[in-house]
Amino acid sequence: MMKSNSKFRRFLSNDITLFVLSMVIAFAIWFVINANSQTESNVTISNIPVTIDLPQEAIDDGLEVFGAEDVIASVEVTGNRITVGSLSPSDIQVVALQSNSIIAPGPYTLELSAKKNSVKTNYSFASNVTPSNITVYVDKYKEKEFTIVDELVYKVEEGYYANSSLSETVVTVSGPETEVSSIDKVVVQGTLEGSVSSATSGNFDLVFLNADGEKLNLKMSTVSVESVKATLNALPILEVKLKVDAINAPKSHPAIRVSPNKIKVAAEQSVLDSIEDGEITIGSLNFSNLLNKNNVITYDISLPNGCKNLSNSTTAKVRVDCSDYDRKNFTVNSFSSDKIDLTKYSVVFNTTNIDVTVCGPAELIKEMNSSDIICKVDFTDKIDENLKDNVSLELSFSFDFTEKYKKCWVYGEYTAMVTVSKNK
Secondary structure, eight states, X not given: OHHHHHHHHHHHTOHHHHHHHHHHHHHHHHHHHHHXXXXXXXXXXXXXXXXXXXXXXXXHTTEEEESOTTOEEEEEEEEEHHHHHTOOGGGEEEEETTGGGOOSSEEEEEEEXXXXXXXXXXXXXXXXXXXXXXXXXEEEEEEEEEEEEEEEEEEEOTTEEEEEEESOSEEEEEEEHHHHHTOOEEEEEEEEEEEEOXXXXXXXXXXXXXXXXXXXXXXXXXXXXXXXXXXXXXXXXXXXXXXXXXXXXXXXXXXEEEESOEEEEEOOHHHHXXXXXXXXXXXXXXXXXOOSSEEEEEEEOOOOTTOEEOSSOSEEEXXXXXXXXXXXXXXXXXXXXXXSOTTTEEEEESOOOEEEEEEEEHHHHXXXXXXXXXXXXXXXXXXXXXXXXXXXXXXXXEEEEOGGGTTOEEESOOEEEEEEEEOO
């Protein structure tokens, strides 16, 4: 037994024997590979993109192909096993045969055909392209922005107002000009069940409508937003009274009437609680601007931050009917200083007299004299410790009347030049 093993080792160690054995093994391997490579095989190549080439005339006119962005094709090929097994989608090109004749917008059905697209050519197509044809739309590109309209339906508990807000307020639509131009309005539609008395929210898809209110199916356009989050904040309601502050007003005067005099507002409860006595001041009424007539002045209705005006009015008219009053011009030559220490400063009025217009009840105007008009200058915040000698100032006059004529007022604004100096 040991002699047999020794003979076998001597046989394998012989160079000639090893050479012959290697050649036999190599030939066997070559034979197997060659036999397999000549075997015909069918393979389906999938995920091949479709090429659609428009003519230059169409491109120059701004035309583009829509609806083919995600189209892929497949085709069956036949050939030797090694070649077809190494093919990839990039080795084959699928083209739309009639695309080079398109020169006008519209829908087109195009036949698909496959051709070889690489150096690997030792195969043939065993089937037609799948799909055999596709439908595309050719048009100019258009992009348009739309405001999203809230058309949500919900019930609100009595005494509350639901203030809705959307996470997005605009949407941009881009695609074929014909499809984009058919959009008239973009809305959010839906129903919230139950009564709303506190904050609630939900997600809603956008709905695209044409001019007839019909829903559109945007098959070839892309949108920047497909759905939005709608939040409803339930706010308590309060009826408030509108008023104006009267300045430079006489002791008694015709009634100041505001129309509308009340409106309903909605806000957080803390905001409503801050509205004193349920009244909101919308401005100041300066009697210096009123003549003896039926005065009508328009004010914007300005509300505290966080308040929503639930009325249909954004302005209010303020009426003061002074048509039963009279007016008369007076020359005043007696002036006084107010809010200044005359032990420290000297005041010289460079104006010797002024003509003023006084309005008031007719019987009082008829009896009034210039001496009944108190004319003074208020020096509040006009003088400081660093005042130099003989400083000239232009200051506004304020007016008052002796007790009998407290129902009168001065129409217009008046100023005086005064010289102020420190006392030595």
